Amino acid sequence: MxxxxxxxxxxxxxxxxxxxxxxxxxxxxxxxxxxxxxxxxxxxxxxxxxxxxxxxxxxxxxxxxxxxxxxxxxxxxxxxxxxxxxxxxxxxxTPLFPEAGTLRGEAMKWIVWPNLHLAAHTLPLHDGQPPEIKALESRSRADITKSLCVLNGALEGRDYLLGSEYTLADTHVWSFVGYMTMCKFELSKTPNVEAWFKRVSSRPQLKALK
Ligand SMILES: N[C@@H](CCC(=O)N[C@@H](CS)C(=O)NCC(=O)O)C(=O)O
Incomplete structure (x- = not known):
């Protein structure tokens, strides 16, 4: 292997x-x-x-x-x-990643994005944090909500992050958004994200992971 x-x-x-x-x-x-x-x-x-x-x-x-x-x-x-x-x-x-060029640049942008704009804010959301960290929870929730709105805007009029084709940029962001749903973020407030999340979640190879 x-x-x-x-x-x-x-x-x-x-x-x-x-x-x-x-x-x-x-x-x-x-x-x-x-x-x-x-x-x-x-x-x-x-x-x-x-x-x-x-x-x-x-x-x-x-x-x-x-x-x-x-x-x-x-x-x-x-x-x-x-x-x-x-x-x-x-x-x-059956590519899952763009060739070198601008589309690849877009893929990289989206792959880096959730690590910085979603995951980086989740620490205060975890149970068992000391009060001084937990106190930051509402700010973290506001930051993540804002970022989900950014994602919602990017998905307007397109099925996937790079357009009509599914790529590993979708896989990567999907995994982080799934984690946000576990942290009780409601995707119904960002309907493009909600529809995209359902579309990606229905892929058999991802369903099989649960
Ligand atoms: N920025 C890193 C974060 C990785 C990370 O935080 N991993 C955690 C699990 S979510 C871990 O391995 N923790 C080990 C430990 O707690 O001992 C990445 O995206 O790969």
Whole structure:
């Protein structure tokens, strides 16, 4: 298998899991060997993990050709460029990532966006935070709501983020928006996001992940 994938369920690594599922769909061989990391038991903070896998003590991580790549946005872009452009299903070209050029620039923009504008604001939403962090919750909710409105505007008149074709930019943003729904954000207030989220969620390869 070309890749090793360090994964923990219900974590930021779910986005990479979804991206790999999309790339593997319709292929005869799996793309990745998954290594389960029990983050709740501190396995991402052991000396071996920090020195050999990710010095930040976080998942997701992939290893390809002996090179370690962390940060989910970088991983999605890398996997898209490497495996998503010339992809074929039953001999028919079925790309999931644009060729180099402006459309790829747009894909990268959307892949970086949720890490900075959605995930970065979720810390105060987590249960069990100390009061000084929890106090920031309403500001975080307002920031995320504003960002969901940005996404809603971008999806006006289009089925997917880059236009009529589904790409890994959709997979990446979809995973983060799914997490927002778990944090009790109601997509009905952003109808384009709601329709797009349903469209993407209905893909069999993503449904199978639940
Ligand atoms: N910016 C990173 C965030 C990754 C991250 O926060 N991972 C968390 C799970 S959501 C983790 O691995 N935590 C390990 C731990 O808590 O020990 C990315 O997008 O890859």
């Amino acid at each position: 070309p890749l090793k994938f360090y994964y923990s369920p219900m974590s930021s690594a779910d986005v990479t899991r979804a991206v790999i599922a999309e790339l593997e769909h319709g292929q005869s061989e799996p793309l990745a060997e998954t290594v389960n990391v029990k983050i709740t038991e501190g396995e991402a903070k052991t000396e071996t993990f920090l020195s050999k896998v990710n010095p930040n003590g976080l998942v997701p991580v992939i290893v390809h050709d002996g090179v370690t790549i962390w940060e989910s946005a970088a991983i999605t872009i890398y996997l898209g460029e490497t495996f998503g452009v010339d992809r074929k299903v039953e001999g028919v070209r």
